[in-house]
Amino acid sequence: MTTPYPGANLENLKKQAKSLLKSVRENDRAALARIAPYVKDRANFKLNDAQLVISRELGHASWAMLKAFLEESVGAFVAAANNGDIDTAETMLAREPRLAGIPSALFRAAAMGKNDMVRLLVEHGADVDAATMEDSSYVGTPLLAAAETLNETDTVALLLELGANPNLEAGGETPLHMAMGTYARTPHKHDVIELLLDAGASHSQPEAVMAIHRGRIDLLTAQLDADPQLVHRRFEEVDYLWLPFNHPGPTLLHIAADYNEVEMGRLLLSRGADINARAGGNDGQSPIFHTVASWSVLSDDGHCLPFLELLLSHGADLKLRASVRFETFGASNCEGQVREVTPRDFALAFAGGPAWRNSRAAVELLQD
Numbered sequence: 001m002t003t004p005y006p007g008a009n010l011e012n013l014k015k016q017a018k019s020l021l022k023s024v025r026e027n028d029r030a031a032l033a034r035i036a037p038y039v040k041d042r043a044n045f046k047l048n049d050a051q052l053v054i055s056r057e058l059g060h061a062s063w064a065m066l067k068a069f070l071e072e073s074v075g076a077f078v079a080a081a082n083n084g085d086i087d088t089a090e091t092m093l094a095r096e097p098r099l100a101g102i103p104s105a106l107f108r109a110a111a112m113g114k115n116d117m118v119r120l121l122v123e124h125g126a127d128v129d130a131a132t133m134e135d136s137s138y139v140g141t142p143l144l145a146a147a148e149t150l151n152e153t154d155t156v157a158l159l160l161e162l163g164a165n166p167n168l169e170a171g172g173e174t175p176l177h178m179a180m181g182t183y184a185r186t187p188h189k190h191d192v193i194e195l196l197l198d199a200g201a202s203h204s205q206p207e208a209v210m211a212i213h214r215g216r217i218d219l220l221t222a223q224l225d226a227d228p229q230l231v232h233r234r235f236e237e238v239d240y241l242w243l244p245f246n247h248p249g250p251t252l253l254h255i256a257a258d259y260n261e262v263e264m265g266r267l268l269l270s271r272g273a274d275i276n277a278r279a280g281g282n283d284g285q286s287p288i289f290h291t292v293a294s295w296s297v298l299s300d301d302g303h304c305l306p307f308l309e310l311l312l313s314h315g316a317d318l319k320l321r322a323s324v325r326f327e328t329f330g331a332s333n334c335e336g337q338v339r340e341v342t343p344r345d346f347a348l349a350f351a352g353g354p355a356w357r358n359s360r361a362a363v364e365l366l367q368d
Contacts, residue, residue, distance in 0.1 A: 010070050017050040024050070059098060074102055081105035081121065084114035093124055100124035103132035110142035113151030115158050118142070128162045131170045139171035147175040147196070150188045156195050166201040176201040180213045181240030189259075190215035209235055212255050212264050220252075220264060224271050231273040234280075244324045244346075245289065247280030254279055257311070258290040260304040269314055276317045283323035283340070288316045292347035292362040305361055318343055318366060 023031035024045045032042060038053045039045060051063040060066040073092065077099045080088040092099055099105070106126045109117040122128055131141050140148075143164040146155040156175075160166065167174055176196045179189060180203075193214050203210065208230050211219035224230055234249030241250060241258050253273040256264040269275065278284035291308035321340045326349060341349070344366040 111145035
């Protein structure tokens with residue numbers, strides 16, 4: 001296996017050097033054994049000595065040479081992996097084989113669905129389960145990246161074939177949990193979830209909820225036949241619906257609406273699901289809120305209009321108000337101001353935002 005460059009990030013390595021210095025000054029036995037091959041004068045061990053140890057461990061004669069390598073070669077190699085530029089990657093690997101061990105390279109190739117690049121990197125020793133840190137905050141594995149973007153079902157299948165662990169957590173997420181919660185609502189989602197389940201991915205979700213995520217109307221029908229009251233149950237286990245709502249306890253109809261699973265919605269309504277059921281408390285959102293500002297390529301327009309039209313045709317209450325969090329100055333991910341809004345108010349608030357989370361057509365439908 002190649003020697004990895006943790007995070008392929010100079011700041012990450014600086015933090016490691018400071019940590020090593022601290023451990024040496026505390027006479028930590030493991031740290032003292034680690035520095036022994038490179039530094040003899042441990043009594044006067046300084047930060048530049050710690051940096052030298054890390055540089056030597058990574059195969060570079062000095063910190064300056066490691067820094068130059070990270071700044072010049074790593075960025076170019078990760079870009080080649082991201083773009084699927086096999087020729088450039090092979091040329092760089094011939095000159096420096098350890099580049100394959102950069103976690104960000106395999107992570108980006110997997111996220112972009114560059115399968116030939118994924119195979120090339122693993123053949124050159126890349127760790128298929130290596131976690132990376134991007135922008136000093138995002139932690140993920142290649143399989144997690146493929147499960148989030150869902151660019152190609154084949155990428156998930158390839159990573160599993162190459163030995164990726166379907167239950168490995170990174171950043172608090174497993175690949176299956178990511179595939180269920182991601183906003184890359186693509187036709188690949190159902191197949192990816194089946195691949196992960198077949199590979200032994202575990203979960204704690206009720207089977208009725210999983211039936212929706214799997215696109216298995218036959219399984220949901222069987223669940224409802226066995227327990228008709230499921231249509232009224234609040235599922236506290238579902239904690240990955242869109243952040244603005246932040247209300248635990250959605251019904252199956254909320255979940256189907258959020259993922260634009262129209263046939264599931266028809267089934268649930270035919271079995272007596274409450275079209276205006278609120279998630280969580282009295283100020284929770286009804287299912288229609290999940291259709292007016294959600295992105296889904298399961299729909300021709302890229303949004304959840306088919307499910308919105310289904311709910312409108314069944315008489316969803318458009319005057320119902322729900323408590324919703326909005327982005328405000330100094331807050332991100334809809335963690336700012338809380339407002340009471342109708343479905344149309346909510347749609348209007350996002351009609352001018354990024355394409356992945358707004359639908360002017362939804363505003364027009366609600367207005368009509």
